Amino acid sequence: MSCVRIDESYLIHQLKELLSIPSPSGYSDQVVHYVGSQLEALGIEFEVTRRGSIRATLPGKQNTLDRAVTVHLDTLGAMVRRLKDNGKLAVTPIGSWSSRFAEGGRVTIFTQSGPRRGTVLPLKASGHAWGDAVDELPVTWDHVELRVDEICRNREDLTANGFDVGDTIAFDALPEITENGFINARHLDDKAGAAIVLSAAKVLVESDMALPVDCHLIFTIFEEIGFGASADVYADVSEMVVVDLAPVAPDQNASEYAVTIAMKDQTGPFDYHLSQKLVTLCRDCDIDFQKDVFRYYRSDAASAIEAGHDVRTALVGFGVDASHGYERTHLSSLTATARLMVEYIRSDPTFKQDPKRWASLKEFPHQPDREIIRIKT
Known part of the structure; x- marks a missing residue:
């Protein structure tokens, strides 16, 4: 099999652009417009759902064994829960x-009168004022507050400056990419996944590969709040691969330097x-990979299956250290994941009978069973 190369400069450019666009769940219109513009630049047709999900299509030789590759554009964030008497904002997580x-x-x-800036801090934020008490606060959202960069001494000042309950709060991504390939930022989940899918699509379009x-x-x-793909999978999709992060930690098998296939x-x-x-595609194309749980x-x-879609699903991830915090990955992991997506998209369908709603038992596949693996005694 002739294996492809990924345009890493394009991948990094897309990641930087995506990270620069705030998109907490519920406030994602601008990133939808950006991704749509990139698909248009690649000549890929797409449609946008009422709520803003994008469904693009890379056409193949036939359209009866459709597959899908899915990523999410929304990120973690917060929302104003209450205007406080001290001129600060109580927040709740998104x-x-x-x-x-x-x-x-x-x-x-994001207020109705325009975007404003601020900092999220613990209720006791200064050691000079509170001494050792700064280390005794519980770790909960009830023990942080948002200090706004406006002259706000009380609740009335907050109201006068346009702040209100329900304002969406987006956290700066703060990306930094080192010369040796490490990528540090908030929201790599799943902006890096979107950059990977765009990069894989670019390879397929520019090489004019014939897809089966x-x-x-x-x-x-809306992945971060639990129902991202519940309404976005085509009825004729028989298999779907999700691209998301793979958490790297001492008790995990994922790697920052490879693609991880979640079992x-x-x-x-x-x-x-x-x-x-x-797994076979990784081995055939010498793509560094790990398997993990x-x-x-x-x-x-999960959201697609729970919504009732009868679709085979798999998950691949780029390795991320400190997921849902200040995250880190490595360019080699993003590249490996993008390569795997190219190989998957241009591979034959997993099963030829999957377009049917129902199949006979004769058509249904086998997994390795005890007759195959039984040890002779």
Whole structure:
């Protein structure tokens, strides 16, 4: 098999651009417009759902065995919960993440009168004022507040300056890319995934590769709050690969320098046959990969299955250290994931009978069973 190369300069450019556009769940219109403009530049046709998900199509030789590659454009964030008497803002998280990682974050507050700036701080933020008590605060969203960069001494000042309950709060991504390939930023989940999918699409378009079946590129906007792909999968999609982060930690097998193929997450195992196919593609094309199991993790695959879509699902991830915090990955992991997506999109369907709503038992596949692996005694 002739394996492809990824345009790393394009990948990095897309990642930087995506990270510069705030898109907490519920406030993603601008990043949808940006991704749409990049698909247009590549000549890829797409449509936008009412809520803003993008469904693009790379046409293949036939459109009866459709596949999909899915990423999400929304990120973690916060929302104003209350205007406080001290002139600061109480906040509530958007998405599931710890206030520990919000502390010290520079933010934009999107008010009806325009964007404003501020910083999220613990209630006791100064050692000079509180002494050792700064180390005794619990780690909860009730123990942080948002200091706004406006003259606001009380609740009335906040109101006069346009702040209100329900204002969306976006945390600065603060990206830094080192010369040796390390990428540090908030929101690599899943802006890096979007950059990977755009980079894979660029290779396929510019090389004019003949694809065996239609592939839909799905960009969801509500993954961080649990239902990203619930309404965005085409009815005729038989298999879907989700691109998201792979958490790197001492008790995990994921790597910052490879693509990780998830075999299971907290919602259960991924499709056996599709996952094994991805492993085979990595081996055939000499793509560095790991396999892992994620215990505290769900993705767009879960929301699609829970919504009732009869689709085979798999999950691949770029390795991320300190996920849902100030995250880090390496360019080699993004490149490996992009290469795998190119090989997957141009590969044959996993099963030829999958376009059928129902199949006979004769058509249904086999997994390795005990007759194959039994040890003779």
